[in-house]
Amino acid sequence: MLDAPIASQTKVYDAIIIGAGIAGIYQLYRLRELGLSVRVFETGSDVGGTWYWNRYPGARFDSESYTYGYSFSEELLQDWSWSEHFSAQPETLRYLNHVADRFDLRRDIQCNSRVSSATFDDATNQWEIALDTGETHRARFLITAIGPLSADTMPRLAGVADFKGQSFHTYRWPKEPVDFTGKRVAVIGTGATGVQVIQTIAPLVGHLTVFQRTPNWCTPLNNRPISDEEQRQIKGSYPELFALLRTTPGCYVHNVDPRGTFEVTEAEREAFWEQRYLEPGFGIWQANFHDMLTDPKANALFSDFVARKIRQRVTDPAVAEMLIPKCHGFGTRRVPQETRYYEAFNQPNVNLVDIKATPLERITETGIKTSDASYEFDMIIYATGFDAITGAFSRIEVRGAGGQRLKDKWADGPKTFLGLQSAGFPNMLTIVGPHNASTRCNIPRCIEQNVDWVTDLLRHTRDNGITRFETTPEAEADWTRHIDELAEGMLYTQIDSWATGINSNVEGKNVRRILQYQGGAPAYREKCDAVAAAGYAGMVLE
Numbered sequence: 001m002l003d004a005p006i007a008s009q010t011k012v013y014d015a016i017i018i019g020a021g022i023a024g025i026y027q028l029y030r031l032r033e034l035g036l037s038v039r040v041f042e043t044g045s046d047v048g049g050t051w052y053w054n055r056y057p058g059a060r061f062d063s064e065s066y067t068y069g070y071s072f073s074e075e076l077l078q079d080w081s082w083s084e085h086f087s088a089q090p091e092t093l094r095y096l097n098h099v100a101d102r103f104d105l106r107r108d109i110q111c112n113s114r115v116s117s118a119t120f121d122d123a124t125n126q127w128e129i130a131l132d133t134g135e136t137h138r139a140r141f142l143i144t145a146i147g148p149l150s151a152d153t154m155p156r157l158a159g160v161a162d163f164k165g166q167s168f169h170t171y172r173w174p175k176e177p178v179d180f181t182g183k184r185v186a187v188i189g190t191g192a193t194g195v196q197v198i199q200t201i202a203p204l205v206g207h208l209t210v211f212q213r214t215p216n217w218c219t220p221l222n223n224r225p226i227s228d229e230e231q232r233q234i235k236g237s238y239p240e241l242f243a244l245l246r247t248t249p250g251c252y253v254h255n256v257d258p259r260g261t262f263e264v265t266e267a268e269r270e271a272f273w274e275q276r277y278l279e280p281g282f283g284i285w286q287a288n289f290h291d292m293l294t295d296p297k298a299n300a301l302f303s304d305f306v307a308r309k310i311r312q313r314v315t316d317p318a319v320a321e322m323l324i325p326k327c328h329g330f331g332t333r334r335v336p337q338e339t340r341y342y343e344a345f346n347q348p349n350v351n352l353v354d355i356k357a358t359p360l361e362r363i364t365e366t367g368i369k370t371s372d373a374s375y376e377f378d379m380i381i382y383a384t385g386f387d388a389i390t391g392a393f394s395r396i397e398v399r400g401a402g403g404q405r406l407k408d409k410w411a412d413g414p415k416t417f418l419g420l421q422s423a424g425f426p427n428m429l430t431i432v433g434p435h436n437a438s439t440r441c442n443i444p445r446c447i448e449q450n451v452d453w454v455t456d457l458l459r460h461t462r463d464n465g466i467t468r469f470e471t472t473p474e475a476e477a478d479w480t481r482h483i484d485e486l487a488e489g490m491l492y493t494q495i496d497s498w499a500t501g502i503n504s505n506v507e508g509k510n511v512r513r514i515l516q517y518q519g520g521a522p523a524y525r526e527k528c529d530a531v532a533a534a535g536y537a538g539m540v541l542e
């Protein structure tokens with residue numbers, strides 16, 4: 001409940017959306033179609049979300065470009081030509097700007113506006129949001145479109161502020177060009193981001209030192225430009241393509257192979273894996289044998305295959321061993337897609353430091369000190385990742401009915417209904433929220449599903465004069481239990497990663513949690529549709 005009276009300058013909208021990334025842009029488009037008054041608040045100085053912030057060298061898709069764009073407008077699909085099978089960040093950011101302009105969305109988007117708090121007012125059934133500037137706005141409905149990987153985290157190391165050279169977190173990469181010529185550069189972190197940075201800057205820098213705590217299983221992206229003939233084919237078959245994407249678990253073009261690893265001969269298995277290694281994209285992860293991510297023996301066998309590839313590609317056997325994961329199997333963490341990543345370590349100007357063996361101790365004025373050496377650098381790049389999935393929620397002071405804090409409610413892990421609502425937080429919808437299928441998905445496909453579902457709900461409330469809706473604690477408990485059950489037997493749940501809620505840079509993020517829906521996007525879509533078809537079963541609408 002809000003204590004203070006509504007300030008006279010506070011504006012009241014039908015809906016407020018937080019975030020102008022892929023989700024926020026599309027949600028605005030849909031709600032405007034419904035005739036609602038909508039305001040989007042965005043921290044950045046422009047639209048684009050993840051593609052606005054992640055300007056680091058080498059940032060690019062690892063979903064096929066033409067599967068990633070919005071599917072809602074045939075004119076837009078025909079209008080836009082992707083230049084590569086896996087487009088780079090500048091092109092994707094141009095695309096999102098193009099969408100904002102084409103549909104005249106900017107007039108309802110307020111940039112440079114970080115939402116610091118969101119508070120539900122029980123008396124009026126409205127949400128009030130406050131910006132960092134102190135400005136306040138109100139709306140009947142609050143929709144968070146804040147992204148699963150938008151709360152960047154820095155190592156908790158002494159001396160970070162002391163470093164006199166240039167330093168960047170990859171998420172906060174500057175808009176101005178960064179010159180690497182002749183520089184001594186450090187990269188901390190070897191997740192999907194670190195891998196893209198390392199392979200891109202290795203040929204540009206004077207010297208590169210990579211500080212690796214945990215190696216990852218990386219496989220080739222096999223990117224290439226889209227030819228004119230391919231462009232014609234792509235534009236001529238969008239309906240079939242999107243129909244296909246609706247049938248695969250992750251909404252990729254890749255679908256899991258129905259065969260088990262041990263149902264084929266060794267020769268067939270090797271040939272299949274060789275073929276997958278040469279193909280573009282995530283097929284090697286998403287279209288592997290069906291038991292690869294559940295049967296430890298199958299997983300170990302395929303991990304051996306990838307280890308052999310790494311040994312073939314890295315000249316120094318000791319470096320190759322450092323780059324081969326020993327504590328987790330292939331695909332149990334997000335697979336970084338690479339382009340000559342392993343070959344970067346064959347360059348004489350690149351060296352790899354194992355910081356599990358010799359931990360980072362501190363950042364100094366001139367570089368980095370580990371337990372056994374001091375290194376001097378001109379630049380330090382932190383590719384150290386995110387407080388994933390729930391982190392962006394924690395950075396906003398969200399208070400629901402009766403003043404309950406979302407942070408407190410989710411302290412022992414999120415509790416949600418469909419990954420889209422949480423009991424006690426009426427009229428609030430969480431696009432790409434925890435327990436949602438979208439963080440294991442070719443994300444725009446799942447975002448469109450989330451947004452369309454939310455739009456239908458808001459249409460229903462408008463048509464029926466409903467001013468307040470909320471999921472019941474029972475429905476929330478059932479969904480949360482369902483999430484846990486689906487994850488049973490998945491090898492990834494036994495591994496530390498952002499997907500299991502682990503982040504050494506955040507206090508308390510040292511307990512593994514199930515944060516994602518594991519049943520695949522088609523099953524998730526069915527569940528959401530069934531709730532709507534049953535008149536929003538599991539929710540109370542007043």
Ligand code: NAP
Pocket residue numbers: 059060061062063149154155156188189190191192193194196212213214334355360383384385386498504505
């Ligand atoms: P990440 O996967 O969480 O990787 C962070 C890296 O930094 C890890 O190697 C981690 O080591 C290391 N690290 C973190 N804190 C550290 C510390 N205090 N000291 C030493 N090392 C530390 O983050 P990310 O690479 O930014 O990727 C996150 C996700 O973003 C990806 O999994 C993917 O979903 C998405 N992404 C997508 C694309 C794309 O679509 N092409 C590209 C980039 C990222 P540990 O592993 O030991 O914790």
